[in-house]
Amino acid sequence: MxxxxxxxxxxxxxxxxxxxxxxxxxxxxxxxxxxGYTSIDDALSAAELHFNKEIPLPYRLPPIAFTHHFGRFTDLDGDINDSLEVEFLDQHNSANHYKMDIRPLRNKIEFQGRENLTEYTLKNGKKAIYVVDRNFIFFVVENSDWQYMFGIDKRLSDKVTPEVFVEIADSIKLK
Structure with a gap:
């Protein structure tokens, strides 16, 4: 025993x-x-139902590890701040945080006139803006009727370069 x-x-x-x-x-x-976070599919369905329009998501992700992915559709009073958020997180590494914020173009966030902007051209000829902020990096793309704002923690700038963001944006397939 x-x-x-x-x-x-x-x-x-x-x-x-x-x-x-x-x-x-x-x-x-x-x-x-x-x-308020749910599965990406549930949040996407809620946003598409609210906007009555398909929201194509990119097929590519940054080349970093994630342990979790969630989505959240935000429907506030009025339409101006309604958006779909998609979050990819690593529970063990706080730097591994990638976010997509998708909103209708009619309610887009303006970035022109800000400092630290660099412009890139996508395969479809559209322009994208790379914005370096204090703690985050944003890559903003207008595609079809949507504004996509991709964001990462600034500590990932060596792994998620502007070229990686261009590849992610180019992977949005419109039907």
Whole structure:
């Protein structure tokens, strides 16, 4: 009987970090759900139903690791701030945070006249704006009836270059 106990104690102790990580992961997920995040598909469906128009998402993602992905459709009073948010997060590395904010062009956010802007040209000939802010980098594209604002943590600028953003924007396929 003592042998069984001695064998099982190290086995259970070895699994403790996995259980702790799972508990932390569950808390992390519950927090995001509590503030309105759902699956990307559910958020996309809600936004498309609200706007009565298909919202094509890019097929490409930045070349960084993520543990979670969520979506949230924000429908505030009026239409000006209604948008679809898509978040990719890494629970273990706060720098690995990628966000897409998609809104109708009629309610787009203006970036012209700001400092730290660089313009890029996409395959379809449209222009995109690369904006460096204090802690974030944004890449803004207008495609069809939508404004796409892609954002990453500035600490990822060596991995997610403007060229990577161009590839992501070029992967938006309109039907």
């Amino acid at each position: 003592k042998r069984i106990v001695l064998i099982l104690v190290p086995v259970f102790l070895g699994f403790q970090p996995a259980y702790t990580a799972f508990a932390n992961q569950r808390q992390f997920e519950d927090l995001l759900i509590k503030i």
